[in-house]
Amino acid sequence: MTLPTPFPRWRAQVLAARSERWRPERDxxxxxxxxxxxxxxxxxxxxxxxxxxxxxxxxxxxxxVGAGTGRLLLPLADVAARVTALxxxxxxxxxxxxxxxxxxxxxxxxxxxxxxxxxxxxxHDAVLVAWALAYEPELETALRRLLTLTRRDLYLLEDDGEGxxxxxxxxxxxxxTPPRRATLLAEALAALGLPCERCTIPEELTLTFPSTAxxxxxCRLLPPEAETLRCLAPFLTPCGEGWRxxxxxxxHVLHVPLGxxx
Numbered sequence: 001m002t003l004p005t006p007f008p009r010w011r012a013q014v015l016a017a018r019s020e021r022w023r024p025e026r027d028x029x030x031x032x033x034x035x036x037x038x039x040x041x042x043x044x045x046x047x048x049x050x051x052x053x054x055x056x057x058x059x060x061x062x063x064x065v066g067a068g069t070g071r072l073l074l075p076l077a078d079v080a081a082r083v084t085a086l087x088x089x090x091x092x093x094x095x096x097x098x099x100x101x102x103x104x105x106x107x108x109x110x111x112x113x114x115x116x117x118x119x120x121x122x123x124h125d126a127v128l129v130a131w132a133l134a135y136e137p138e139l140e141t142a143l144r145r146l147l148t149l150t151r152r153d154l155y156l157l158e159d160d161g162e163g164x165x166x167x168x169x170x171x172x173x174x175x176x177t178p179p180r181r182a183t184l185l186a187e188a189l190a191a192l193g194l195p196c197e198r199c200t201i202p203e204e205l206t207l208t209f210p211s212t213a214x215x216x217x218x219c220r221l222l223p224p225e226a227e228t229l230r231c232l233a234p235f236l237t238p239c240g241e242g243w244r245x246x247x248x249x250x251x252h253v254l255h256v257p258l259g260x261x262x
Contacts, residue, residue, distance in 0.1 A: 006187035007140045013179050014137040021135040035091035039069050048201050048251045049075045056126055063124035066132025069095040077102050086115055116145035123151040130157040139188055154256040158182040165235050165247050166219035182252035197255040206246040208239055215243050
């Protein structure tokens with residue numbers, strides 16, 4: 001049996017999301033609720049930043065599509081003389097501006113479609129897209145728009161279905177197939193005839209919870225409590241009356257070298 005091209009598979013996966021965040025108004029509402037807590041729940045990615053820095057240093061310009069609070073952009077802001085942070089959420093960009101980015105960082109409240117059609121936004125040497133395509137149903141259109149903004153190097157960062165331990169538990173309980181976004185992105189780039197170098201970067205995350213109830217609330221897991229703690233036991237360390245929750249995960253980077261196009 002021949003699988004359909006990656007684009008309809010990607011679209012079906014996006015439209016199946018219960019949150020319906022592929023609807024722009026739903027996505028904006030999501031970030032309006034969660035922007036202030038985003039950095040607390042999603043700490044820096046030191047290994048990924050180091051990997052990117054080694055490849056970006058010395059560029060004239062860098063564009064971060066879906067920059068959000070600047071979690072990746074700000075640690076990399078000194079690699080280029082001109083840096084642009086692009087995001088459609090005013091609440092996420094409010095968090096970024098609150099960190100007082102350097103003067104050479106331009107912040108633009110735009111979605112990808114608006115940016116690609118904006119004559120005031122020229123192509124940048126490198127374009128960084130970290131988890132910003134997850135709710136974009138028209139992947140082929142999005143990739144072609146990204147190409148219009150990229151002069152030399154396109155970097156796509158994604159997950160590939162591994163998920164955190166508690167997300168895996170939720171999927172098992174619901175008999176859900178994990179999304180393989182990095183693999184589908186690689187297939188999509190191949191379908192467009194684009195070269196792609198894939199790298200997997202290990203990272204780790206540690207969170208502390210004052211009680212079991214707080215841990216279960218964060219993980220969105222319901223009792224039986226004993227079964228949940230048994231399944232998460234390899235990742236938990238007692239911490240007072242609560243828990244320290246630590247796991248490792250992989251960041252998948254797809255690098256598209258475009259060879260200094262004019």
